[in-house]
Amino acid sequence: xxxxxxxxxxxxxxxxxxxxxxxxxxxxxxxxxxxxxxxxxxxxxxxxxxxxxxxxxxxxxxxxxxxxxxxxxxxxxxxxxxxxxxxxxxxxxxxxxxxxxxxxxxxxxx
Amino acid sequence: xxxxxxxxxxxxxxxxxxxxxxxxxxxxxxxxxxxxxxxxxxxxxxxxxxxxxxxxxxxxxxxxxxxxxxxxxxxxxxxxxxxxxxxxxxxxxxxxxxxxxxxxxxxxxxxxx
Numbered sequence: 001x002x003x004x005x006x007x008x009x010x011x012x013x014x015x016x017x018x019x020x021x022x023x024x025x026x027x028x029x030x031x032x033x034x035x036x037x038x039x040x041x042x043x044x045x046x047x048x049x050x051x052x053x054x055x056x057x058x059x060x061x062x063x064x065x066x067x068x069x070x071x072x073x074x075x076x077x078x079x080x081x082x083x084x085x086x087x088x089x090x091x092x093x094x095x096x097x098x099x100x101x102x103x104x105x106x107x108x109x110x
Numbered sequence: 111x112x113x114x115x116x117x118x119x120x121x122x123x124x125x126x127x128x129x130x131x132x133x134x135x136x137x138x139x140x141x142x143x144x145x146x147x148x149x150x151x152x153x154x155x156x157x158x159x160x161x162x163x164x165x166x167x168x169x170x171x172x173x174x175x176x177x178x179x180x181x182x183x184x185x186x187x188x189x190x191x192x193x194x195x196x197x198x199x200x201x202x203x204x205x206x207x208x209x210x211x212x213x214x215x216x217x218x219x220x221x222x223x
Contacts, residue, residue: 004152032209043114043200043214044153051209087153091210096141096160097168098212100152 002027002092006101013078013108021073021086021104029093033071035064036087038103044087078108113137114215116201121220123195131186131218133201139213141206142184146170147198147217156199159184160206188220195222 003026013019025033032051036044048057050066057064061082063074073086085105089098114135123129135142144156155168159178173192178184184203188195198219202212 032211034211036214041198041217041219043116043202043217046211046213049209049211089153096204096206096210097143097155097158098210102150102152 002090002099004088004090004099004101006086006088006104008104009102010105011107013075013106015079015108015110016077018074018076018078020075021106023071023073023088023101024069025071025088025090027090027092027099031091031093031095033066034089034091034098035071035073036089038085038087040085047086075106078106080108080110082106083108114201114203114213116199116215116218118218119216121218123220123222125222126190127222128187128189129195129220129222131188131199131201131220133184133186133215134182135184135201135203135215136182137203137205137213138181139203139205140181141204141210142178143202143204143212144168144174144176144184144186145200145202147200153200156186188222195220 005024035047038044048064085103087103089100117132143158145153157176159165175187201215204212
């Protein structure tokens, strides 16, 4: 059974204080790993897809990296508008559905 | 604008009543999905459909039903058999070509009392 574990459950940062969110996964053949951002009361917003170990993708202050067992979402010099819940999901080879983690709730204080 | 719409945003029902949640997409995506989100839990898959007139149960299908009569539409009915229907419901779609990037609608919050 595919499993996705995100840590920490919640993270509080000061504006400008860089940090990383972790997504550990167990899957029988990774087809893709996905990061989403979700604001309270809204649907998740797609951020990145990572396909293979060693891959990195960047968008503004966010950088996602992937190894064979985990992915990190690095947040550089965060701003209060980066406050949200960040979700990680995996797709196993041969399957069309995704398995989601429970998310990390990030709060960035000014 | 291409996207996914869900209506209504908030829905209130009495216990014992069936209720249907709407999901429409104009992204020309083949696949559509319904998820349920509860506080402290990840997204849980209810049903999904990869083609018109066909759908599959997800992890928590009991008490729910769906139909896929048109490519653009995938309504979800929450029946009276669903024991704990109060939740945030999310619809998603994907192109289904290889890696399955899913795009989500804004969600419907259902409260049953």
